[in-house]
Amino acid sequence: MFQNNSEDVAKQKLLLLYILKVSPEPLSKERIAELLIDNFNMNFFIIQQYISELSDGSFIRIEENDHTSLLVLEESGTESLDYFESKITDSIISKVHSIFSLDSLGDPVPVQTEATLYPRDNGEINVNLKLIEQGETVFSLYISVPNEEQATLLMHKWENSPEYYYKSIIELLIDDKPTI
Incomplete structure (x- = not known):
C-alpha cells in the first residue's frame, strides 16, 4: 500500500538527514515529520519508519530532552550524506534552505x-x-x-x-x- 522503490526511499532518507544537517536547531520527531509532510508531501507513517531505520543503523540518534524526542545526526549519517548528497536535487536543497531561511551555501540569511x-x-x-x-x-x-x-x-x-x-x-x- 505504501510501497516506494528503493531509490525513492534512499532519497527520502537522505532528505531527512539533510534537513537535520542544515537545521539551525535540533528538531524533534514531531517537527521533522511536520516539515516533511507540509513541504515534501511525505506520509507520516513512512517518516516514522525512516526515523526508526536511520536510528537502528546509527545514522541518527534519538535524545530525550524535556519530554521531547530530538533527532541528532551521527557521524555515519554525516558521512553518508556527504557521499550521496549529489542525489538530492538542487530544487529540493533550495526548498530546504528556504524553510530555514538559509542562503545557497546553507548559511543563515541575515535579518x-x-x-x-x-x-x-x-x-x-x-x-x-x-x-x-x-x-x-x-x-x-x-x-x-x-x-x-x-x-x-x-x-x-x-x-x-x-x-x-x-x-x-x-x-x-x-x-x-x-x-x-
Missing part, C-alpha cells in the same frame, strides 16, 4: 534592520524601526521622540540589538499579566 527618522513640523522626530527577512518587512514600529538626540540613540540601539528589542516588545505585547 536586516532599518531605522529611519522623519522630522515633524512641531520639532519632534518620528523614528521608524524595521526588521526585514528575505526582503519582507516582518516588524515595523513608529515612535515619536522629542528631539534628534533621542532619535539617534533609539536608532543606534535598534541597529545594534534588534533581536533583543524585537523579542522584548513581542513578549510585552503577548504577556498575560494584567497591565496598569
Whole structure:
C-alpha cells in the first residue's frame, strides 16, 4: 500500500538527514515529520519508519530532552550524506534552505534592520524601526521622540540589538499579566 522503490526511499532518507544537517536547531520527531509532510508531501507513517531505520543503523540518534524526542545526526549519517548528497536535487536543497531561511551555501540569511527618522513640523522626530527577512518587512514600529538626540540613540540601539528589542516588545505585547 505504501510501497516506494528503493531509490525513492534512499532519497527520502537522505532528505531527512539533510534537513537535520542544515537545521539551525535540533528538531524533534514531531517537527521533522511536520516539515516533511507540509513541504515534501511525505506520509507520516513512512517518516516514522525512516526515523526508526536511520536510528537502528546509527545514522541518527534519538535524545530525550524535556519530554521531547530530538533527532541528532551521527557521524555515519554525516558521512553518508556527504557521499550521496549529489542525489538530492538542487530544487529540493533550495526548498530546504528556504524553510530555514538559509542562503545557497546553507548559511543563515541575515535579518536586516532599518531605522529611519522623519522630522515633524512641531520639532519632534518620528523614528521608524524595521526588521526585514528575505526582503519582507516582518516588524515595523513608529515612535515619536522629542528631539534628534533621542532619535539617534533609539536608532543606534535598534541597529545594534534588534533581536533583543524585537523579542522584548513581542513578549510585552503577548504577556498575560494584567497591565496598569
